[in-house]
Amino acid sequence: MKKKKIKKICVVLVNRANYGRLKPVMVELKSNKNFDLQVLCAGSMLLDRFGQAEKVVEDDGFHIHGRIYTEVEGSTPASMSKSIGIGIMEFTSEFTRLDPDMVLIIGDRYEALAAAVSAAYMNIFIAHIQGGELSGSIDESARHAITKLSHLHFPATKRAAEYIVRMGEREDSVFNFGCPVGDYILNLDNHIDDKLLQNGVGNPIDTNSPFFLVIYHPVTTSFNEQANQASELLLALEKKNIPTLWLWPNIDAGSDIISKEIRRFREIHNPDWLYLLKNIDPETFQKLLKNAICAIGNSSSFIRDTTFTGTPVVLVGDRQYGREHGKNLISCEPKQNQILDSINQQLQHGRYANEGLYGDGTAAPNIVNTLEYFTPYVQKTLQYPLNDEYTNH
Secondary structure (H helix, E strand, O other), X not given: OOOOOOEEEEXXXXXXXXXXXXXXXHHHHHHOOOEEEEXXXXXXXXXXXXXXXXHHHHHOOOOOOEEEOOOOOOOOXXXXXXXXXXHHHHHHHHHHHHOOOXXXXXXXXXXXXXXXXXXXXXXXXXXXXXXXXXXXXXHHHHHHHHHHHXXXXXXXXXXXXXXXXXXXXXXXXXXXXXXXXXXXHOOOOOOOXXXXXOOOEEOOOXXXXXXXXXXXXXXXXXHHHHHHHHHHHHHHHHHHOOOEEEEOOOOOOOHHHHHHHHHHHHHHHOOOOEEEEOOOOHHHHHHHHHXXXXXXXOOHHHHHHHHOOOOOEEEEOXXXXXXXXXXXXXXXXXXXXXXXXXXXXXXXXXOOOOOOOOOOOOHHHHHHHHHHHOOOOOOOOOXXXXXXXXXXX
């Protein structure tokens, strides 16, 4: 029997959420003798002010084959654009050095877009997880651009899979196995080690008592409104006065504005209910999200991951406009009164049932099996309907 060729697959990690969702796939790849797993860490994965998430990757037993520093300081639209340019150059250098057979990318980050552009122009086969979703802000454009540069697609929902096919992708290259994050969420216990939460700022929370979990990221298309929106959220939470664990925002344009507003609020109000953390490992994050009495903010994790646990969610603003969500979510404008009303509704309702919208917790082995047996190709062609009058005969 002919020996199967070992495939070198390069996984691109650009922020903490990336790793949280890709970890189950990486575990499967590492244990599969037919793959040589390469790991590249880039973007905010490497920065101290975001908790240096690369250390979590190493602590989990993964070797990091390359580190790519791409971020231009400023957290403005211009700095994001420049970071993409640097990212394309640096990813090109690393792909040249590592010479992977395929690159695995997830989501809609601008750093991931840089990796996709680089790999596509180097004729490297690209697999993309979580394409076809609507997500608001500039992220949605980045997501669809990555889809059009990719060759193999692993959307997380039925609708997303249909959208990818309607975008002209080969139907036999689209596989809906759900989101890999569900693979470990469904198997987590409820125990939280509070020692892992001791490196924050403010009064540490008791996770055995009711608490909120908050993440509020910048909305790049509403750059000039960031400070006011963050202030409205803080004032609403001040009125509830419930212990709150807040993770600092990501590096997108407006991050410094939101962070400054949080610091200003702490100096003026000295809130004893607020505890701020840079980063936590994926399992601890999911346990916090599972145990919180309400998740509040605009993180995609709150929409996607809570469908597995039924945690009540208050989605603030339009950063995730159009994204599929479960019945456990209430949307509101970034206005103090609307936020308060939504929180009160969720507290009154309590936990929801698991709807299975983003899969059944078996995504990772199915994705790796497909990566192993799918025949790679390089040249992409827009797929026309059979009755398209413009199809060449």
